[in-house]
Amino acid sequence: MTAPRDTWVKPPFIANPVLRWAVYLGVIAYFGWVGLTMPIDWGRVAEGIGRAGKIFGGAFPPSFERSGLLIDGFLESLKIAVLATALGVLLSIPIAFMSARNVAPKPVFYLGRAIIIIARSFHPVIVAILFVKAVGFGPFAGVLTLTVYSIGFVAKMLAERIEEIDFGQVEAMRAAGAPYFSTLSYAIFPQIMPRQIGLTIYQLDSNLRASAVVGIVGAGGIGATLANAFGRYDYDFALAITMVIVGVILFSEAVSGVIRKRIQ
């Protein structure tokens, strides 16, 4: 029998010592190797510190002189967000039904899941670039982009909700001989509606945020105004825009939080 230890040692995170040291060494090797081989020009980074001072000097105080441009940009972002949310939510309902395991036949289910995976894989900015190339600069490309973005999120969450529904009601309707669409609208919709409304409000908030970025690549809205300000070295205007964006996001986050709390 070994003598009991008289000091307590914290149990290690990974019990197997060989595996533990292998993981530690692997992590160190990765960071060391990548850190050394990364294409970084340290001279330019050092110069950057001085440039940061100049940029921030140019940005203060923020300039609200061209507030007309700012307001127009924002209204356009809001319109893009509203239209994309409406369109996205509308389209995501059938896609959600397609990708719910319990109501869709297997091939349809895989098709629905594929649509969701593709819509979710691409960052909205990449989608925006493609749409700008396909349909031209402006808010229309923004609406299409955010519609795709909304489908990726709303359809995924809604499909998960459909998979969780109480199937008794569906069976009751089917037993009574109700046609397919009646079953949908009386047995399934009432169960998923609260989630759907919550998701819509969340997505509107989220689309408003995203519409500020898709504009940077030419898809309309406040992002276009911001990218222009950056491009012309108008850092004081850029700061003003950024401050307003932050303010609007905080405001819309608070509003959507209140609405969602009241619905639940």
Next chain:
Amino acid sequence: MTSLSMQFGRDDWSRFTLKQRMMRYAIFLGCGLAIAWALTSIEVIWPWVWGAPEQIGDLFSRMYPPDPSNLETILKVLWDTVNIATFATTFAVLLSLPVAYISAQNTTPNRATLWLGRLILVTSRSVNTIIWALLFVAIFGPGVVAGIVAIMFRSIGFIGKLLGEAIEEIDTRPVEALEATGASRFKVIVYAIVPQVMPTFWAVAILRWDINLRESTVLGLVGAGGIGIILQGAIDTFNWPEVATILLAIIALVVVGEVISAYLRRRIL
């Protein structure tokens, strides 16, 4: 035999009361008006809208078949993208530890530090990665550094917020027990707080790494490194078959990232 009217005071069943129904109609009307306002005042060229399906179809037809001749370069920058996400997540995690500590109500030293912490979190989360990237490209010049710093700045708010909430929810009894034995502040943190927030910490770090993989695919579009640079290059030169290959590579990256992070989360939680 009781009829419906005797049971409920009326002889038809309806799901909502009149007031609820009015409320619902008002909300529908409000939504309709908002959509109508947006539709009629948005500055779009409608002929472009009607031509859109054809244009989009045309774009996809030009992408097919994907051209893998540049695959080696694509994989190399894809690897850069992974490294940007990993390095930025690591730095963000390290920097967000003190921020989470001061922005949790039960561990912050005083009110001033609490508000400083909250201010850092809100600023970091409200500015999108791309906007941070624009700023850091202007400062450091185009390249990987601007990308890492941009993602890092954005992630601090996310990780710090979730970690701060985890700290606020800890069981205070281990803390009190250690304090009662006269343990130093540092020991209280290491032995009473850290073990309790460890699972959340890893879960949040892995989740953010997964998000950052996606975010780092677009940094290159504003010049901040990663696969976005060659994507932009291919789009600018109308090399659509190569664009298709890059897009497929991005899907593969994101799916692999999701699988890895799902696996790690299951191991930890």
